[in-house]
Amino acid sequence: MLSEIQHQEAATRFLRRVVSGALVSPLLLIGPSGVGKRHSLLCMMREVLCTGIRASNCLCAGCYQVKRGLHSDIHVLTADKHIDVKQIRALIVEAQTCPSASKFSAFIIDGADRFTIEAADALLKTLEEPPTTSRFFLLAEDLSKVPLTIRSRCGAVTYRRLPEDFILSIVHRSEENPGKALVYSRMGSGSAGKAVDYCNAGRLALRDQVVKALQASVERDLWAVFSLVDSMKNDLELAAQFMEQVIEDVLVCPLDPARATNVDAIDSLLALGAKVSSQVWIRVARKVGALRHSANMVSLNLSFQLKTVLAESFV
């Protein structure tokens, strides 16, 4: 139910209007991944389909089907890299059919910032004049990557980053160690989904490798640096993200250690900060940030690029 959604009051207000039928135009839900965009839509659909007690623990057929992702009136389209025109055409055909149980079908497109040009063009007309029994919800992390034409046809709803204590309470369900739980919740940077994912995948090991790589770079041990970067080859994008976080902590720690993300590694961070001037760390962080930005647009040899950034900065 929508009452379950916490810390996203503005978004919930919009979704209530969709439930009441006062809002039929497509919505563009913007916010980092893991802040509850898709979850709030499913809660909204439970509100529409529930025939039971209308509470979070309701076990009616509608609620059960929505929870299990089995309801025939909810269509979710997502893609790892790009959403292409074929997927959109199939979705448009489905949008012409009547809903089976509810007053409208929900079409959730997760990745409005990953449309190919043809896919975005194909969707425009349907967004302008959606079938009366279809509601479109487009989800995006980065508004700047959503085509302008798509943006202009949707009502934008912004999701906020979640507060740390709320994420911590969620992470605590899967991580008992309070120190680690705090690090994971801060690593999520306001996203409960990311924090839980990192926790379940044990991403502190990757963070430790990143710290080791930085230590080896400071000691100019290129063999160790390159080997460590090679060992992270499947998670290089995440490693680059962690590297930025660790460097930020290296800069923050001498001023206020309590504000650092990696609170369990304060000693290592202070040691890193003592060995190299903050100017160098700022330069490295900028380069890593630029690298992550480029890697989003072109398929780069990220391993080599990361090695180069570390070698150039410390040799």
Next chain:
Amino acid sequence: MAGKASTFNAFYVAFGGEPLHLDRYIERTRQSRRRVIVMDGDGLTDATLVELCETSAEDPRTIVVDNAQELKGHEELRRYVTARNPIDQSVILVSIVRSETLSDLWSFVASKGKCLEWKKAKPWDKESYHLDFIREEATLNAVTIRKRAVEALLQSTGPDLYRLANEIKKLAIYAGSAGEITERHVAEIATQTAEAEPNMVAEAVMAKDTERALQLFSVLCARSGEAQYGAVVHQLMKHVENTTVIRSMFDKGMSPASVAGLLGQNLWRFNNAVAPTARKHELRSLVRYMGQLCKLDLDVKSSSPFKRTMIEMVILSITQ
């Protein structure tokens, strides 16, 4: 009077990855005074082969089975080899196995007779192997060849032994009564058939051999166009990265033996090929090259019309 120990062998197994040597061995066998029957092992069964060996005939004969690795069946041949009378000189079986290793059957046959192996050159002994081959071929053609001509010929013709042998035959005729092949002869008539691979370009670049690097890159471009640009950049990245690691270890005072051990490389090869290349560069320059290659990687993946020029600029920057 004590009799001389017999050197007769009824079974010969020749194998290896160099077809030139195997073909020449067949030719030499053909020239013997015995009657020679050459058969292709592809489609032949061991039963047919044994039948042919056991057929009584008055004249002694040699049966050559080329492509023996393709022979079907092994029971009959094993039985024949085991039961063969060692003093019977009527039939000699020569098997040409065109592969780097011998199967159980042919190892067994070889154990009952004589085994001859012509290995394909390994990456680390490629150069000296081919240089020796060129000199030997020149001697066979009754000419001598200058050291620089040997290198020039290998560069222009590539490592294929057949091509090298043909080129030397041609050069020997061209040199004529002078009796010596010079680099001028090679430049004038040797055909440019050298293969160019992205890793060869990278190796030449790291060896600071500008001329060879650009020549190989040009051959590569002529053959594959833009398709190989990415591969060249990738190989350059790999080589620069490896050299950077090795150079940084040397700068820390590590011995070649310990560096080779850490990298899991053959020490002889490391001392002769890898270490000298690493010593040609300085660590700071190598790190700078890494930066240049990162930029080049982006440029090559963009839609720039000057990709070839950009790669050539980086090649020049590293080699000079």
